[in-house]
Amino acid sequence: MTPDLECVDLVKRFDDTAAVNNVSFSVPPGSFFSILGPSGCGKTTIMRMIAGFLDPTSGDIRIKGGSVLDTPPNKRPVNMVFQHLALFPMMTIAENIGYGLRRRGMAKGEIGRKVDEALDRIGLPGIGARKVDELSGGQKQRVAIARCMVLEPDVLLLDEPLGALDLKLREHMKVELKALQAAFDTTFVYITHDQSEALVMSDQIAVMNAGQFEQVGTGQDLYYRPDTPFVAGFIGESNRWKGRIERAEGGNLQLRTDSGLAIRATGMGLSEGARAEIFVRPESIRLAASADALAEFDNQLTGTVTSLLFNGAASRVLVRDTAGETLEVTLPQSGEFASLKRGDAIHIGWGAGQASCFEAS
């Protein structure tokens, strides 16, 4: 099946710096594709090239198999939902949604019908006559999407559209966006620096850093099987160390961190003596009152609780081991450790498979 969107060896240079450096990817029809990366990584540049506001230095952009490099933005079968939505403040909601259709020269009656249909679809029937500034943030969001969707684009680009919303609404809109995407059955390309947005909504996520894709995969891939130290560090949270590999047997490694901690981990392509970075997620570390309960784990430490960070389901404990290293450990909400307090002695442990290890750069 031809992908809806395909970028091949895409490069964009500004003067001497490569904002986008040799990026290739393809997005299958009807999927929700996210580009996730810190600000300044080049994700906006990619989006603007796809929309046609920037010309790539080299490489190709294909939509439904055909190159669109020579197509101006107003003729490309892609539409964009802007970061601040960019609704036209001088027009009513109906005029906003009908703008693209008017540009196509559609008959007035049909425009009216399509606009009403789109308003129904986004669950806001009858607001067509209102002004933009009479709408709430979430409503504007939906109107911005409807304004694009009436044009039935092959690909809908979304540039951090939830950034301006407050937390509660953002959580709600994540679900709603996913539902809208399913309802319209259109390919969404979504860029964000918020991993939670990407993880919740996307079928595929590309993690981008310094102009390049670090890894493309599902949320689970990125979370459980990061390819690079950047992905491991960027997605979710981790305890991280730098150290040296003391023994390597196949994928099983024995390391010693620079602070002197001995860790067993797994990782491919690493040899004895190499410098490495080790990532262990707080939620993969088990807490126990006695060392016996942790017998099954490759790594076992004893320490004292230095701090309790209560945050509901995401509560953590900070544990300082005997060597003086502090680790962040997720506090299970099963009630088992409800009485844990500062200064308590505690045992922690994790399996070698939970510790990802990469060659240090």
Place this chain on the structure above:
Amino acid sequence: MRNQSRITFYLLLTPLVLWLGLLIIIPHIDMLLISLRERISFGVYETSLSQYEKALTEPLYLRTFWRTAVMSVLATVITLLIAFPVAYYIAKMAKGRLQQVLFLLCLIPFYVSELVRTFGWMILLRETGLISSLLQWVGLADQPVELLYTDATMMVGLVYTSMLFMVVPLVTTLESLDDSVIEAGYDLGGSGFSVLREIIIPHAMPGIVSGCIVVFMLSLGNYLTPTMLGGKDSLWFTEMIYNQFIVRSNWELGAAFGFMLLVLSSVIVWGMLRLTGRTLKETMG
């Protein structure tokens, strides 16, 4: 507490009331009264509408009145047409330093007085001036060309003088237009023209209207430019007011002219606001 804030309010209001009252309202009432007088003989005056009658029946006065109005409207339109791309470039295309420099460039003509500026134009455009010499040197003219003393020259002068007052409000409103709104216009299939017509111009409307009002008033009230750059037939209404007040010592007719000008500018400004469907509050606020 309440008393105190009331005192503060009156204190703050006083300069405004004094300014409006002493310098604007009272002189205008005085002028209205003068315009309603008719001189009978030495020091003897009678109340009558004869000044207005004279102003409205004498073809020269009427012609000058309309000419001034039409030319001022024309100068406003030309200024808008030239200033809009300039303002758009400054607000949207130029970045950082260049933007500041360009803005400053628009201000430079105002570092010298209007008189000096007008003399500058005269030096450039006169028969033995720079442009005439240049045209001869290039070979486009075989004898000195007189570019002064025509309506076109006067128009150039008026537009030049008014430019800044159009560019500033336009830049301000255009800058407040989010770039992404323009991009959205293109993204949704708009052409350059339709984006301009449906998005940029509606957004810039407050700036356009207030710029036009200021430029129109400036042109209408300009005295130096039309007198110095204009030709033999180029009477400007302000020149006639000056003539009546100062040269002819005919304050009665001069005051009547002044009131006609006041009414004219009020009507045209009102018309402009009506035409664009805006209120004065929206435009000035």
Place this chain on the structure above:
Amino acid sequence: MTRTILLAGTMLAGLASVAQADTLRLLTWGGYAPEDVVAKFEEETGHTVEVTKSNNEEMIAKLRATGGGGFDLAQPSQDRIMGPQMEFGIYKPIDVSKLNKDLFIPSMLEATMGNTTVNGDVYGVPHVWGTSGLVMNTAEAGDVVKDYTDLCAEEVAGKVSYRLKRPTLIGFAFAMGEDPFAAYDDEAKYAEIMEKVEAKLIECKANVKTYWGGGDELMNLLRSGEVTASMAWDTGGWKLNDDNADLTFVAPASGALGWIDTFVLPAKGQADDVAYEWINFVMQPEIAAMITAAAGNFTASAGADEFAEDSLKAKYQASFPQEAIDNIKWYPPVPAGLETIEGEVLDRVQAAN
């Protein structure tokens, strides 16, 4: 609008200077109160002089706006005293006994006093006099232009400039063989003369490059050669003569128009004694010569000729042979009403195509 500004300005000026009576607020022409003269006067008397430069029309307008206040001494032309005084009462009588009569050329003093007497009171004494006539490039236009009406000759088409002001009307009337001054008291006759002048000026309009407004503007036009013949003041021609020997002032065949600028006391002046002191000071021959050097015109000061620059005297003599001096037409006082006739003529000339 203009009046508003005048009113506000003079009001503020008036408020500011109530307290100091030994400040002389002088409303005069450019060059009539040069800095060196002012400095000398201030040094000798301890008074201060504030100079405001203006012209006839503006002087009268300013004094009219304030009912004769805001200034302590003014210098309108002698023909502009009687009418405005009768109409607006903006001057106060001069006490001639406070002046040193010996400093004045007797004939000029007599004539001016006579022309500025209203109801038996004298309102003006003479200061600076001069003429207006033709300023031209004698090499290019000297053979053609002998009188005002020659400005309409085909040979100088497009190279001519004059003002649209009353001296032009008067000058053309004389050149056309009329005597407008004699008709001053006969409004109907005057209107008839003006009608003829109007026809001539409209006919002549195509010849005119531009109607000049300010002296500098005309000087530039003549200096650059864009205009070869014009109607202007004698001093303008003499100044240009310094740079280009071909440019000079020529008394027209029908006679140059002579004017005398005077001293008058504004009705609400507050420093009359200082004003008399100033008049007596500037009429001294040496001081008068300094003013002549600055303004380019001769004064009514007796004996000042001795101190005047030779070059200026030479230019004066070249422009004014004895018969031309005898032929100078001195402006008599303008009766009220004539200016309305003139104004309408000027308007129609400007509007004509």
